[in-house]
Amino acid sequence: MRSSIILFAVFVLASALSLAAETRPALSSEIDLAPLLTARSAAAPSQCDPGEMRATRGGDVTVTLVPYNPPVTIPAAGGNFDYTLSVTNNEATELNLHVWTMARLPSGYLYGPVLGPVALRLPGGWTASGTLSQSVPGSAPGGSYDYIAVAGLFPGDVWGNDSFPFEKLSDGGWYAQSPATSQELRGLSFPDTENGWAVSDYREIIHTSDGGDTWSHQDDQQPYPHQYNDVCFVDAQTGWVVGHGWSLGGTILHTGDGGESWTVQECHNGYELHGVHFVDADHGWAVGGFVDLFGSNHRRVIEHTTDGGATWSGQYLGFYDRPFFSVYFTDAQNGWAAGATGAIFHTTNGGSTWNEQQTGTSEDLKSIFFVDPLTGWCVGGSGTILHTTDSGATWSPQNPGTGGNLEGVHFVDAQTGWAVGVDYSPYRGVMLRTIDGGSTWMPQSVPEGEYHLWDVFFFDANQGWAAGGYFYPFGGVMLHTESGGE
Secondary structure: OOHHHOOOOOOOOOOOOOOOOOOOOOOOOEEEOHHHHHHOOOOOOEEEOOOOOOEOOOOOEEEEEEEOOOOEEEOOOEEEEEEEEEEEEOOOOOEEEEEEEEEEOOOOOEEEEEEEEEEEEEOOOOEEEEEEEEEEEOOOOOEEEEEEEEEEEOOOEEEEEEEEEEEEOOOOOOEEEOOOOOOOEEEEEOOOOOOEEEEEOOOOEEEEOOOOOOOEEEOOOOOOOEEEEEEEEOOOOOEEEEEEEOOOEEEEEEEOOOOOOOEEEOOOOOOEEEEEEEOOOOOEEEEEEEOOOOOOOOEEEEEEEOOOOOOOEEEEEEEOOOOEEEEEEOOOOOEEEEEHHHOEEEEOOOOOOOEEEOOOOOOOEEEEEEOOOOOEEEEEHHHEEEEEOOOOOOOEEEOOOOOOEEEEEEEOOOOOEEEEEEEEOOEEEEEEEEOOOOOOOEEOOOOOOOEEEEEEEEOOOOOEEEEEEEOOOOEEEEEEEOOOOO
16 A cells, blocks of 8 residues: 555544553553553554454453544544543453554555554453544545444454544545445446445445445345346436346346335346436336357347336347447437447437447447437447547547546536546556547546446536446445546
């Protein structure tokens, strides 16, 4: 991890307890923890796997961690927060233990220890407590953190812990949020700036109601694993998820209560689904297809509903054609589907008929987006960006400045848009922005790491999110900007 994003600790004794550092057990059942921890702060914290800190059987202790003046918000330039830390031995006999603190970064990984570990001999029924201060530098990435106090046997035996969140503001640009998933995220949808959903390649649906500061898992209520590829919400209550079960064909899930419950909707063709788009609560399309292991049994499908998915009907079934990956409609009549080997199909009558358009490329096209019935973009493999101003009658290439694969594209108007993907040399996420309709694309700075960005979604010119997955260690990636990425 770069030193520029390391949390470091400067621990001070904010208030002296009556016994100070000289404890007298015969007179008090409390030990002043602050001088001990201050004197033994960690010299070289290390990044840990998010699943590494697990409760183990050991001593019966209670850890209490309380911040002063919550909620804790650190300015973009850096700052500090004060807190009290207490550890109580609930047993009748003396315990020998360690006390230390950790920080869960916005990326979801544990970092530390940032304080300790210190060895502590705690008599039965006694409490060790102290008031301390944690410093957070301006170089720390913006986003949501958890500050965690741990008691047990360092490093792996956790007898008790407690935590509280804090927020580090950002000067701008992209910063990592913690999506609380170990799976790669494939699709994003935000019907407003607070409510959003993302789906993973292994049966997970996650939701935020605070703009991504915190994410929670929603129960897909399915009896077997699915890969989810895309999600679309038309408001904070109504949405759809598409994907496929392993060897079980296509999957469509629907919610009308913000994801509190999900129900299966029957697809017409039953093939893998990769993209979904609804223009309102009734009219929607899902696209996908199939390629078998031997590469000989290809399908390309488009499904359509006019009743919110209560019934789905097939609009297109292409044999020996490779799948569609993305679909976008500007209204109930005008839409496009994009897919493998440079395919783009267009309809002007809601999908009653679909006509193939000439793209001039054989690259797989992964994402398509239109701002009006004339103006759109499509992105794909080997840095492909195509642009049209005549509904796709002609598609012209644009120069992205990268040869990496592009997976997602989103525009807020005819001039301002973003494209995301991955560059393999070195392996890193790619974020591109244009403010001139794609005549020029410029890279934007994103947090360092080996990850792949699969989708991008902007609610307006400032508020945006990008989702993907780490190459190793495996985990979900969620990036957020409140300044258009600048």
